[in-house]
Every structure is written in C-alpha cells, then in structure tokens.
Amino acid sequence: MASPRERTLAVTDLQVSVGDGLVAVQDVSFEIGRGESVGLVGESGSGKTLTCRAALGLLPTTGRVDGGRIVLGEGPQAVELVGARRSTWDGVRAGRIGAVFQDPASYLNPSLTVGHQLAEQLRVKRGLRRRAAHDRAVELFAEVGLHDPAAVFHQYPHQLSGGMLQRVLIAIAISCEPELLIADEATTALDVVIQAEILALLRRLRETHALSLLLVTHDLAVVAESCERVLVMYGGQIVESGPTAQVLGDPQHPYTRALMAVATIGDWGRRRLDVIPGQPPAAGEEMPGCRFAPRCPVASAACTAGPVPVTDLGGGRTTRCVRSILDEAVPA
Amino acid sequence: MSTTHPTRAPHDVRLAASLPPTPAPLLRVRGLSVSYTPPRKGTHLGTGAALRDADLEVRPGEIVGIVGETGSGKTTLARATVGLVAPAAGEIEFAGEDIGGLRRRARRAFRRSGQVQLVFQDPLRSLDPDLTVTELVREPLDIAGTLSRAERGQRVAESLRLVGLDPEAVADRRPRQLSGGQRQRVSLARAISTRPRLLFCDEPVSALDVSNRNLILNLLDQLRTELDLAVVIIAHDLSSLAGIADRVAVFYRGRIVEQGPIRAVLEEPAHPYTALLTASAPTIALGHEDRLTPDRLRPDPDRPAWPADLGCVFAHRCPFAHDACAEQPRSAPLPHAPQRQSACHDAVVWRERLDPPHPQKESA
Structure with a gap:
C-alpha cells in the first residue's frame, strides 16, 4: 500500500464502537497520498460513514474510537487525530480538512446569505478584512462554477438549487485551502447531470489545489470515474482495496463482485436487476470468520473456521478472502 | 451473483406481451397543465406553470419510468393524477372516466376509493411514527370503508406478505424499529392494501443503497404481475430504471x-436533454471512448446567453439551438419510430451536428 507520494492521511488499525461498545469499524487501515483520490464504498451500515466521521472528529455522541491511529500529514506537519484535544481539532478543521455531505441545505444557515456564510469563514479562519473576504468569496464562487458569483453572494440558501448549494458548500470547504477534502455521499441526492458536474468539479479542484479526496459513496459507478484507488468496506472492515481500474476489472473479493452487479452499470439494454440476498451484519455482531460468508455465493467451511486476515496481492492490492490465502480463484 | 427474481419472466416474453394489440390505456393524460401560485416579483418564488401541455398514457400491467431534474414537474403530474391538485387545463382520464374535471366532493370520493395510490421517497417522513405497521397498512382501507373489519385484517396480512414481510414479525413494530428497506416495503404494503389499479411511486428508491434499491424495484415488478397493476416510477437512477421499466x-x-420504449430512448436519445442525461x-x-461525454452536449461558453423564457425549454442549455428554437416545439412522433415522441425541432438531425470529441476539455 506504500504510496510514492507524500502522505496526507494515514489510518492504522482503526476501531470504532457505537452505543454500548458495539464494534462498528474494526481493523481499518489505509493511506491517502497528496493529490490522490480514494473512494470508500459500501452498503448502508458498512461503517464507511463512521470511518470518515472519525477522521473529522465528528462521531455521533454514542460513537467512540477504541483503538488505532489517524495521522494527518507527514513529517513535522503530522498530527495524531485520535484523542486529539479540542484546540488541535480547531486548527485541523480550520485549515487542513474540509468536508461536504449529502444534504447541503441542512449545513447552511437559512437566514444568512450564502456569501455571508463563506465570508465569515474567511474572516474567522484566514483573518481577512471584510472587503477582502467579500472579494475572495466571489472568487471562490466563480471557481466552483457558480454563474454570476457576485449575485450569488447576496442570495439565501432557499433561492439556490441543490446542485448550487453543494457548490457553495464545496467553496466553503476549500476556502481554508485544506490538504484533504472528505465528500460523504455528496452527490447522492443530486440528479445525474448535476452529479456529473460536481464530480468533474472535484476532479478539477484536486488537480489545481493538489487536494486529496476521500469520496464516500454506496455507488461503485461514482468511484469508477472519479477515484484512482478504491476501498470496499463491508461489516466494518475493508474487504478489498487497490487501484480502481484493476479492482473493477478483476475483483478478488466476492462482495466487490456483488456490488458491481448491483451498481449502476451503464448498460441500457439490461432486463434484470441483481440484489445481494440477506442483510449486512449489525454493529457488534460477533462472527467467527468472514463477515460476508452468510451472504456469499461461494462460501465454504474454511470461511467461517476463523478470522480471515488481509492478503497483500502486490501492486497495491489487498483482499480479505480465504480463497486468496488458499490461492484459489474465486469462481465467477 | 445469479439472484434475479424467480417470478420474473424472460424479457422476450414480456416484450411480446407489451407489444400490440395494445389494451386501452388505464391512465390517459392529454394537454395537462398545472399552475401553482403566480410568480411574485423579485422574490424568485413561484414559477407559475409547473407542468405544461403534458401527454402521457399508462396501460394496465405496464411500468412507466419518469426522469427529470428537481422542479421539472414529475411530482406535479403525480399529484394531479391522484387528485391532490386541480389542473389548469387539459384532461386526465382514468379507466375511461374524466377525473380532471371532478368537482370537490367527487374528487375526494375518487381519492378515497384508493384506485390510484402514491408511494413517497422517504418512508421515515411519510409514515406516521406513532402508528404500528398494522395500523399503517390498514389506514387506507379504513378510509375507503368498503371492507368489513375481519376482511380488513386479512387484507393487511395479505398485503404484508405480498411485499415479502412476515405479518406476525412486523405487525406491532413502528417505523423507527424497521430497516430502511423494510420501511419502504411497509409503504408499498400500505399503498397496495386498497388493491389500486395504478401505483404512482415518487422516487421510491432514492433514499436506499443500491442493493435495497434493486430489491424494491424487483418487488414493484412482481406486484404489477401479481396484482395486474400499472406502475409509474419517478426515479433519477437511469440504469435501475432501464432494468425494470417498459417505457x-x-x-x-x-x-x-421525450418519451418512448426505455431501451430505444436511452440508447439513442432523440432529444439533446435525454442525451445529456445518459451521457452524465x-x-x-470503463474504457468506452465512443461514449458521448457531457461536455460535448453543453453549449459553447462563448455563445451569447439564450433568453431564459424564449421558446424551447431546453434551448438555453442546448448546444444545437438555432432560430427555429425560439418557438417551443410540439411533442411529435419520430418519423422512423412512431411509438416514440420528442419535443425537439431537430429530433432526428441534432446528432449530425455534434462537434468532434475533444477529450482534454472538461468543464465543471
């Protein structure tokens, strides 16, 4: 998994529990290089949102990081985020990590203009004067592709469409020149045309700002076009990871295959919709071996005999499937 | 994964079944226009017409998909059809009966009869959190008031079984105690308890992840065969729709x-907006280099802005707009495919005017 690039985020053996010590994320390790885009994919309840919330220090009140490390940056700039103090978090959120979420309207104050809300960030976090903050805000609105940015500055959230609000939130998120942008289902609620525009915008910002991107989504198709690497999560664990084209071209974990079958493939002629039978395991559910085994079409006795470790397949690819250990091909 | 639904017929059989002789349409909408409050000056509120001159037919046992962006009139069509809003112009005919012109009392009686039912996007918001599953599914029957108490009880259990829920296991639960997929099944059970002939599903799967999404869509497909339902699905996931809708x-x-058989429309769009949708x-x-990309379907940024309210609704975003587009084109059958319709002056020829691809240019 070694990345030749400078490291932006390194998560090691992360364990998160919710409620009464129910383990929801376990044994999660990954890295994001500078300017790299990584997709985190899984069904509802796979632990993908908890993982990114842990990196933002925004776990729900019942959530807790039980173990592992989350390190932002490298060398003298490195900050350990697990157990960080309030003041450390303030610094990190003010200038090093930005985030956008699924429902942009609920993250904006409905009674203030969107320009005011962006300028406020610039004044508080960057220390700009009122005039300079206004000018910079208009510049940022233009950069995220809002037409007539000077007019948008004076509009209230209810006057803008969902796609425009998401652009406003992206402008706010990048206003502090972060190293890492986390997008949690940021395009899920948008229609396909706007979704494609927002994904293109994220790609462009990544190039112009050397921004690292963690894109969290349940839709593999979104990842396919926007991310260099993909992490597939299931039942709180990463079950497969690697360069996107290779993982999608030759998936090694049966769950990745299952996700590909249900994903929005661009085949207009298809006349059947696949489903993954059964339900994912609940948080805290104890399972003897592979967590996907009860739903896996190719499960065998070896799958539930004991914990399944991560296998390094080389070339930056990993999988958590007994067949890789036994060196057996996964039947199609 | 070989997990298609066992009750699903092979597609050629279904295709043959949906070809002529065509049964009389169950729902026939003609020239329908709906208007909300007129625009208020300077507030950007109220856009006036929400739906203009819409023609749509839905036949029994057919699944019709509706796609379009927020505010394009999809939900307004659903609301007009179930009688929640009165049309400003046009006709709505259900099973040969004019329901657009119904007066207040008659419209309420039609609504309460439960012949047309609506399913909403977010079951957590549309289901009363204080009611149990049994109460939720029985409510439309209580309102319709045509069955005895015992019959209603039976109908509730039957409806729950039809959507794949075990009545005994879920009967006394409340929406909060169910998973997202189960909640949407309860919404469906509630909608089919009156045995409607037409089901309008407003974004029924947008709040679900991909696996549950396909599960619910397959369930709709199964219900239309078992109950001989006509189903209209509003959705923004074109690919899922492609796997289930007929038109x-x-x-x-x-x-x-634009409208027509789903595969033809998505594979060879006759309107530049449909092309933009499929390209996006x-x-x-991966590696479909011949696929049309969205940037080839956007107007040249240097082109003078098209007046927002002039002529064709799509002209301001259409790279092919020309003088003729100052007049809104009528929806007309395609010369080579009369079962398809497109509201574009250049429905057949716009494709020839595409610029050659320029891969490195990508606008956001």
Missing part, C-alpha cells in the same frame, strides 16, 4: 421532452 418519459422544466450517468464500464 420512459423525460421531463424538463415542466414539459415532457456514471458507469463502471
């Missing part, structure tokens, strides 16, 4: 810009 209608800014849909089929 599709594409909405843009209050108008139906994400896909895992």
